[in-house]
Each structure stands twice: as C-alpha cells, then as structure tokens.
Amino acid sequence: EAGVAQSPRYKIIEKRQSVAFWCNPISGHATLYWYQQILGQGPKLLIQFQNNGVVDDSQLPKDRFSAERLKGVDSTLKIQPAKLEDSAVYLCASSLTSGISYEQYFGPGTRLTVT
Amino acid sequence: AQTVTQSQPEMSVQEAETVTLSCTYDTSESDYYLFWYKQPPSRQMILVIRQEAYKQQNATENRFSVNFQKAAKSFSLKISDSQLGDAAMYFCAYTGNTPLVFGKGTRLSVIA
Known part of the structure; x- marks a missing residue:
C-alpha cells in the first residue's frame, strides 16, 4: 500500500512570495490533515478535510493560508504572501475516516524556508 | 484546552539498555x-504505540511499552533493548x- 505522498520535499522562497504544497493521501482515506511543524515544536493542525469538506480550520491563518481538496482526494495548501515565521515543515496526514480511533498516517513533509 | 507536556528535551541511552520518556497531559x-x-x-x-483511556491495561508493542497513569495524567514510553535505529x-x-x-x-540518542 502506497503511503501519503507530498511534494516538493524542500522549498526556499523569499518573503512576500507565494508557495503551494501538494498532498496525495492513501487511497480510500476520506480524512486529510495539514499540520505545521515549527523547528523545536510538535506539529500543529492547520486544517482537516472530510472528503472535500472542511471539518476544522480554526488554526489556519486565513489571511494568508488557503487549502482545498476539490475532488476529495488530492489536496493543496497555499501560502500567499509568505512571512519569515512561516518557515516550518508542512506535514500532510490521512486517515480512513474521522474519529479518534482511526490512525493518522503521515507523509514525509515539505520543509519550507522563507528568507 | 488540552495540553501535552514533555519535560525532557533530550535523552540518551546505551545500545541494548532501557530508557523511559515522560509525558503528562491535561484534559477534562x-x-x-x-x-x-x-x-x-x-x-x-x-x-509507535497508542493507548485508549478506558483501557486500564498498558499497551505494548514489541520493545515499546507504556505506563499509563490516568489519575495522574501521565503517559510514559519505555523502550527496552534500545537499538541504533531508535534514535x-x-x-x-x-x-x-x-x-x-x-x-x-x-x-533520543542511542550510544553504541
């Protein structure tokens, strides 16, 4: 079974530029998550999708971050414009469905550096 | 809001030895x-391992086990027979x- 795929693995941009990350979850997984992991901290949930609907985006900085999962499969996370404090690893995870008993499977992440 | 605290930023263990990582949490x-x-x-x-709160028995997965103390809101991880790949x-x-x-x-660092 293929795991969660993410691209790119690394990205360096200047502040005020825009950037997009892509995630392909495990086949058949209805729930998709985007996390931000700042150096020295644990991951923090940015947004959770159930199929193509948003379940929780309470910690997403909506003035600059956006995410979509149009067909209920792949997802993109966009930052526009980027700030220095957005430097972090962005992790995508998926689970069979929502609910606390369902294991989340994580992708390898995208390391973003904003200069 | 729920919080999770890990009080040990770094730990080290000799290969083949046992190490315990601490975790406390706060929830209602x-x-x-x-x-x-x-x-x-x-x-x-x-x-690595997961524990359901309503289960009193501590979870175990091969060399990994937990000590779940629900009243104390403590959830420590014990790694036995540490291997270099555990780093x-x-x-x-x-x-x-x-x-x-x-x-x-x-x-966690594992020392050969």
Missing part, C-alpha cells in the same frame, strides 16, 4: 486516546473531542 475529557510518535531525520511521523524525536500526542495535540518532543 473522559474518552480519549494517547499516542507516541517517532520522527526520524526523514521527518515522517511513525506511530529519533519522540512526540507524545493526545486526541479526544479535539484534533491531535502534540508535545514538544524528546530527542
């Missing part, structure tokens, strides 16, 4: 899960009626 919920995740330099989070960041995490909440992590 009665139904929840606790997890330990491993994050090697490749950055991919890997689930990584370890994160304690909680979920109940909220999304996964992670601690800040403990960096």
Whole structure:
C-alpha cells in the first residue's frame, strides 16, 4: 500500500512570495490533515478535510493560508504572501475516516524556508 | 484546552539498555486516546504505540511499552533493548473531542 505522498520535499522562497504544497493521501482515506511543524515544536493542525469538506480550520491563518481538496482526494495548501515565521515543515496526514480511533498516517513533509 | 507536556528535551541511552520518556497531559475529557510518535531525520511521523483511556491495561508493542497513569495524567514510553535505529524525536500526542495535540518532543540518542 502506497503511503501519503507530498511534494516538493524542500522549498526556499523569499518573503512576500507565494508557495503551494501538494498532498496525495492513501487511497480510500476520506480524512486529510495539514499540520505545521515549527523547528523545536510538535506539529500543529492547520486544517482537516472530510472528503472535500472542511471539518476544522480554526488554526489556519486565513489571511494568508488557503487549502482545498476539490475532488476529495488530492489536496493543496497555499501560502500567499509568505512571512519569515512561516518557515516550518508542512506535514500532510490521512486517515480512513474521522474519529479518534482511526490512525493518522503521515507523509514525509515539505520543509519550507522563507528568507 | 488540552495540553501535552514533555519535560525532557533530550535523552540518551546505551545500545541494548532501557530508557523511559515522560509525558503528562491535561484534559477534562473522559474518552480519549494517547499516542507516541517517532520522527526520524526523514521527518515522517511513525506511530509507535497508542493507548485508549478506558483501557486500564498498558499497551505494548514489541520493545515499546507504556505506563499509563490516568489519575495522574501521565503517559510514559519505555523502550527496552534500545537499538541504533531508535534514535529519533519522540512526540507524545493526545486526541479526544479535539484534533491531535502534540508535545514538544524528546530527542533520543542511542550510544553504541
């Protein structure tokens, strides 16, 4: 079974530029998550999708971050414009469905550096 | 809000020895899960072990076991017969009626 795929693995941009990350979850997984992991901290949930609907985006900085999962499969996370404090690893995870008993499977992440 | 605290930023262990990583959490919920995740330099989070709050028996997965003290809100991870491949960041995490909440992590070094 293929795991969660993410691209790119690394990205360096200047502040005020825009950037997009892509995630392909495990086949058949209805729930998709985007996390931000700042150096020295644990991951923090940015947004959770159930199929193509948003379940929780309470910690997403909506003035600059956006995410979509149009067909209920792949997802993109966009930052526009980027700030220095957005430097972090962005992790995508998926689970069979929502609910606390369902294991989340994580992708390898995208390391973003904003200069 | 639920919080997860890992008080040991770094730990080290000799190969083949046993090490215990500490985690405490704060919640008012009665139904929840606790997890330990491993994050090697490749950055991919890997689930090591999980514990359901209503189960009194401590979870065990091969060389990994937990000491779950519900009243004390403590959830420590014991790694027995440590191997070089165990070197990584370890994160304690909680979920109940909220999304996964992670601690800040403990960096484990294994000394050959």
